[in-house]
Amino acid sequence: MHRPSDDERVGYLVPDGGPGLVVPTTLVGTPLGAAQEEDTAVALLVAVGLRSLDRRWWCRLPATLPVGVLPAGEPEPGWDWRPVVVIEASPIGCTVRPEWPAPEELAGRAVLPVPVRELLVEQPPA
Numbered sequence: 001m002h003r004p005s006d007d008e009r010v011g012y013l014v015p016d017g018g019p020g021l022v023v024p025t026t027l028v029g030t031p032l033g034a035a036q037e038e039d040t041a042v043a044l045l046v047a048v049g050l051r052s053l054d055r056r057w058w059c060r061l062p063a064t065l066p067v068g069v070l071p072a073g074e075p076e077p078g079w080d081w082r083p084v085v086v087i088e089a090s091p092i093g094c095t096v097r098p099e100w101p102a103p104e105e106l107a108g109r110a111v112l113p114v115p116v117r118e119l120l121v122e123q124p125p126a
Contacts, residue, residue: 001045010049013041026052027089029115058124059084059096065108069095072110073119081124084110094120 003010013022016035024032024041032044032052060075061082072079083099087109094112098105112119 001042001049003046003049008050011045013038013045024049025115027091027114028053028086028094028112028120029117030120053086053089055085056083056099057086057096058082058121059110059112059119061098061110064102065098065105065110067104067107068109070108070110072096073113075119081121084120086120089114096120 001011001013002008009027011027011032012025012029014025014031015021016023018035020037021035022038022041023035024044026032026049030052032048033041036044058081059072060079061070061072061084062076062079084096085099086094087097088095091114094114094116096110096112097108101108
């Protein structure tokens with residue numbers, strides 16, 4: 001789904017299985033709401049699709065993110081939930097960095113597959 005004003009991709013419409021219903025879905029594959037009529041879902045994606053990614057997320061990462069790009073699609077057993085921000089999203093991947101990187105992490109990034117599923121969450125599991 002592209003924003004009409006500038007053709008920027010803002011998310012996806014995922015069929016729900018019900019007649020005429022779709023789930024508005026962010027660029028990283030997280031639902032923005034319940035299944036709804038297509039016109040309503042399109043309006044929601046145009047209004048908040050990109051903005052919904054601009055906030056704190058949680059991702060399992062090593063205690064210190066190494067320099068370069070770390071594939072984080074299969075977290076190691078010792079990785080903990082850390083607050084991150086999304087810095088890039090595409091149909092094939094999502095790049096994040098720590099929300100408050102330590103100085104040695106400034107040149108580090110982590111890449112997740114899209115859809116991110118349980119790899120990128122709004123709240124860390126208890």
